[in-house]
Amino acid sequence: MTKRTTGMGMLQEIKSHVKYWGFLLLKLTGAALGAAVSLWFLNLFWEPRTRWFHMNQYQFSYDLWYTTLAGVWFLFSYGLFYLAFWDQKYRCRTCLRRLRMPVETGSWGYMLQLGRPQIEYICPYGHGKLNVEELQISGTVLPEWTEHGDIWAELFATSEAGDAKDSDKP
Numbered sequence: 658m659t660k661r662t663t664g665m666g667m668l669q670e671i672k673s674h675v676k677y678w679g680f681l682l683l684k685l686t687g688a689a690l691g692a693a694v695s696l697w698f699l700n701l702f703w704e705p706r707t708r709w710f711h712m713n714q715y716q717f718s719y720d721l722w723y724t725t726l727a728g729v730w731f732l733f734s735y736g737l738f739y740l741a742f743w744d745q746k747y748r749c750r751t752c753l754r755r756l757r758m759p760v761e762t763g764s765w766g767y768m769l770q771l772g773r774p775q776i777e778y779i780c781p782y783g784h785g786k787l788n789v790e791e792l793q794i795s796g797t798v799l800p801e802w803t804e805h806g807d808i809w810a811e812l813f814a815t816s817e818a819g820d821a822k823d824s825d826k827p
């Protein structure tokens with residue numbers, strides 16, 4: 658690979674990073690908005706009127722229904738943020754599409770030959786694969802992302818070469 662193309666690759670990589678983390682930020686903003694709106698909605702039903710994103714201090718821990726619903730709201734908001742992060746884990750780092758085709762690899766019995774049990778996901782557009790450890794022994798192991806080259810470009814290059822060879826035949 659020449660120097661010029663690696664420079665381009667670097668720029669491409671930075672761009673895809675910005676896209677990937679920007680997408681997470683967007684989802685987190687959405688989750689925050691969802692949480693805020695649902696709290697606002699909840700507050701509609703209780704007096705006195707509170708400001709937009711505030712718990713109703715006059716009702717919380719005095720009114721059983723309000724306290725219960727505030728608890729549910731908290732879990733709901735937590736769930737929204739959790740989903741944003743969970744979804745991000747299974748996204749292609751290049752094109753943000755959901756990764757597909759989970760395949761179990763490795764085996765405890767044949768750990769030395771096949772490696773530890775992992776679930777492997779791939780991007781349908783062949784940008785790379787993600788290996789998620791099946792068992793998280795030492796805390797949370799970050800899933801390993803391996804980027805592939807442009808497999809389609811390679812595939813088409815070889816098939817075109819094959820076509821050319823075929824057309825040479827009389």
Ligand SMILES: [Zn+2]
Nearest residue numbers: 749752780784
């Ligand atoms: Zn992709």
